[in-house]
Amino acid sequence: MNDGIHERSRMNRIPAVSLIALCSALAQPALAATLTVNGITSDGYSAFVQVGAQRFDVPDAEFIVFEASPGKQAVGFNFFVFDAAFDVSMNGILNPDPGISWGLSVTNASGGPLGLTFGYTTPLLPAVSFPSLFGVSSQISGGITDTGRATVTDATGDGVSLAPLAGSGFVQNPALQAALAGPSTAASVPSGSGFVRGATGSTNPTTYDYTLFSSGPASGPTGTWNFFSTEIAFSLSGNGDIASLTGNAIIGEVPLPAAAWLMIGGLFGLVGVARRKPLAA
Amino acid sequence: MGTDATGALSAPIVLNPDPSIAWGFTVTNFLPFTTNFSFTFSTPLVPTVSGPTVVSSEISGGITDASGNNVSFAPTGASGFVQSPSLNPGAVPTGAPSGPAFSAPGNGSAQTHSYGLFSSGLLAGPGTGPYTQLLTTVAFSLSGNGDKVSLTGNATINPVPLPAAAWLLLGGIAGLGALARRGRAATVASA
Numbered sequence A: 001m002n003d004g005i006h007e008r009s010r011m012n013r014i015p016a017v018s019l020i021a022l023c024s025a026l027a028q029p030a031l032a033a034t035l036t037v038n039g040i041t042s043d044g045y046s047a048f049v050q051v052g053a054q055r056f057d058v059p060d061a062e063f064i065v066f067e068a069s070p071g072k073q074a075v076g077f078n079f080f081v082f083d084a085a086f087d088v089s090m091n092g093i094l095n096p097d098p099g100i101s102w103g104l105s106v107t108n109a110s111g112g113p114l115g116l117t118f119g120y121t122t123p124l125l126p127a128v129s130f131p132s133l134f135g136v137s138s139q140i141s142g143g144i145t146d147t148g149r150a151t152v153t154d155a156t157g158d159g160v161s162l163a164p165l166a167g168s169g170f171v172q173n174p175a176l177q178a179a180l181a182g183p184s185t186a187a188s189v190p191s192g193s194g195f196v197r198g199a200t201g202s203t204n205p206t207t208y209d210y211t212l213f214s215s216g217p218a219s220g221p222t223g224t225w226n227f228f229s230t231e232i233a234f235s236l237s238g239n240g241d242i243a244s245l246t247g248n249a250i251i252g253e254v255p256l257p258a259a260a261w262l263m264i265g266g267l268f269g270l271v272g273v274a275r276r277k278p279l280a281a
Numbered sequence B: 001m002g003t004d005a006t007g008a009l010s011a012p013i014v015l016n017p018d019p020s021i022a023w024g025f026t027v028t029n030f031l032p033f034t035t036n037f038s039f040t041f042s043t044p045l046v047p048t049v050s051g052p053t054v055v056s057s058e059i060s061g062g063i064t065d066a067s068g069n070n071v072s073f074a075p076t077g078a079s080g081f082v083q084s085p086s087l088n089p090g091a092v093p094t095g096a097p098s099g100p101a102f103s104a105p106g107n108g109s110a111q112t113h114s115y116g117l118f119s120s121g122l123l124a125g126p127g128t129g130p131y132t133q134l135l136t137t138v139a140f141s142l143s144g145n146g147d148k149v150s151l152t153g154n155a156t157i158n159p160v161p162l163p164a165a166a167w168l169l170l171g172g173i174a175g176l177g178a179l180a181r182r183g184r185a186a187t188v189a190s191a
Helices: A004-026 A258-280 B164-190
Strands: A033-037 A040-051 A054-057 A064-069 A072-082 A086-095 A099-108 A114-130 A134-146 A160-164 A172-177 A184-186 A195-197 A206-218 A223-236 A241-253 B007-010 B013-016 B020-029 B035-049 B053-065 B070-075 B083-088 B102-105 B111-119 B131-142 B147-159
Touching (some): A040 A072, A086 A114, A086 B020, A099 A114, A099 A223, A099 B020, A114 A241, A134 A172, A134 A195, A134 B020, A134 B147, A160 A206, A184 A223, A195 A206, A206 B053, A206 B147, A223 A241, A241 B020, A241 B053, A241 B111, B020 B131, B035 B147, B053 B070, B053 B083, B053 B102, B070 B111, B083 B147, B131 B147
Antiparallel strands (some): A040 A054, A040 A114, A064 A072, A086 A099, A099 A241, A134 A206, A134 A241, A172 A184, A172 A223, A206 B111, A241 B147, B007 B020, B013 B020, B020 B147, B053 B111, B053 B147, B070 B102, B083 B131
8 A cells, every 4th residue: 555655655764863963963953934926025924853962944935825816825744753752743834814734743762751832933924913803823733642661671551741842831822922022922723732641551552632722703902913823832752652642723803792793783773763763654 | 854845744753662553743734635644653563563452553643734724634544534654574564553534614714723642442462473573654635725733642552462361261270270289289288
């Protein structure tokens, strides 16, 4: 069943190693993709993953234009980091529509917990102001596998844990910025709780559902915002445990509840009745 | 570097000849149409597995409809399930596949759905082997326009363990044997 895609994933592994070497050799500051479409240049697409104390920024060249419309574009990227101790893949779509849709997979092959932060930033085109009819929301979902070994040779289940690193107590934390260099303000719609399962005592790996967590839509922080970002930060237990997560952070219209439409309809009805009465008199 | 203009994926895995496979990956389909993806993981069985076996597989993850049009995720393997473990030699299916199709209509904006957990449960394995390799193939079609799946799972095979009652029975028979020997020895001594 080795089709072309599988082959491609094998080929992709090779340059990733040299990429890491390049990143660490240059010790570059945070990169931000600059893209020009239809004569309009926009800054602020960026993504990074931090593993322990090492930070890996997704280079500009990794971003591909995925959907373009006048003045703005959605970009997609795919990024890998391989190491003896961990194996990380992340990808995402940064859409100034505005939304971020992301996916990641981590295997922690080291002997202890590993702290990981995945960051995604997209410009907001046009800028978004709060309060308004718009609201912010975020979602996260995935699966977590306990490989069931305390060490490579020990066949006793050692449990698995995924714990949020951020002060919010949640795994995913969307934020807004007025300027790229400026401070970021929490969007207050974090999502994703910590997850712990004890030792199974089994020689077999065990996979658990990290069920869908949703937050919002809720009104964003007051102000006008030009950049939208989300960070997924957690520590993952070691000895081969795997977390594969996908989610999004979006700004959209807050839907009016059905009751509001009923009420609006009723009010119009009353206005109609009120208008008809004087005519009849 | 892992970027491809059409599909985007990676596959961190743990292959351990204990014997099991634990795997995880993320795929984004940047194409504007549905595309097939297939991942295969394999591990040697050391020592080889023979006799009656217990097999299982599990799959769990999240599925994101990135453009809010809809998302569909469907198995493409012959088993009718997303994950299909098998054994070599002979590419014998273990008979413990996992993971059904999933689809959801769009609501106009990015939306993430939970997938699973789906487990085959513990089932009797095929034949008596001996088997030298465990494989698991995760094969599916995924709708396009940026739709994304992040999955993790595992496939296992183990020899059927001797139940506790069998050990009791064996111990009892051994005990009876010892008693019989003692009885015979005592008879010989008194004669």
